[in-house]
């Protein structure tokens with residue numbers, strides 16, 4: 222029986238299955254709705270403090286299930302993306318957004334460069350180094366980032382259910398899309414509802430593409446992962462796509478499936 226160690230650090234968490242040889246490293250940059258008390262809820266109304274603007278609803282739960290099924294490491298941010306968006310470099314204005322869809326974020330307005338730098342230092346730097354270290358400890362790493370999106374955005378309904386996203390390295394995304402096409406009736410699309418043009422592939426570029434590690438970003442519509450049963454079913458479905466895609470690619474590494 223494999224053992225999962227959970228180390229809770231100040232700003233990020235790593236769940237590493239130390240006895241597993243799995244090549245998969247899971248990442249959940251928008252895992253948390255936590256806003257440290259010193260930020261006074263960033264001035265958000267009570268209603269908005271757990272909305273999709275603040276975090277990716279259901280994403281961490283799916284990532285945790287995937288971690289169990291694949292015996293894979295998981296690195297997740299422990300603060301809201303409105304405090305610092307760990308899928309953005311410090312140079313991006315979106316790293317600390319003053320507005321998210323229809324929600325204003327008063328606590329992020331008119332920040333000085335020093336205040337922005339301090340946020341990056343406190344929340345992004347430890348996340349980045351924890352992820353780098355986890356990847357370094359993994360043989361033939363395969364990076365998979367897990368996100369969720371809201372079914373309605375700026376008043377428009379989204380019919381896409383699962384997005385398989387990539388930047389310049391299309392290998393794993395292509396292989397997963399080919400399998401998904403035959404394997405599910407779900408509405409699965411390439412680079413939707415977001416794509417590299419929206420700046421969402423930062424983690425892939427920073428931690429995988431430079432080193433030519435296999436990588437993919439997954440976006441799941443959050444109404445499909447709102448219950449434990451749905452989260453387990455989604456993780457099972459995705460884990461099969463990952464395992465089959467990896468097998469078809471014939472690359473070195475180990476991607477286990479215990480589902």
Ligand SMILES: [Zn+2]
Nearest residue numbers: 251277368369
């Ligand atoms: Zn996200």
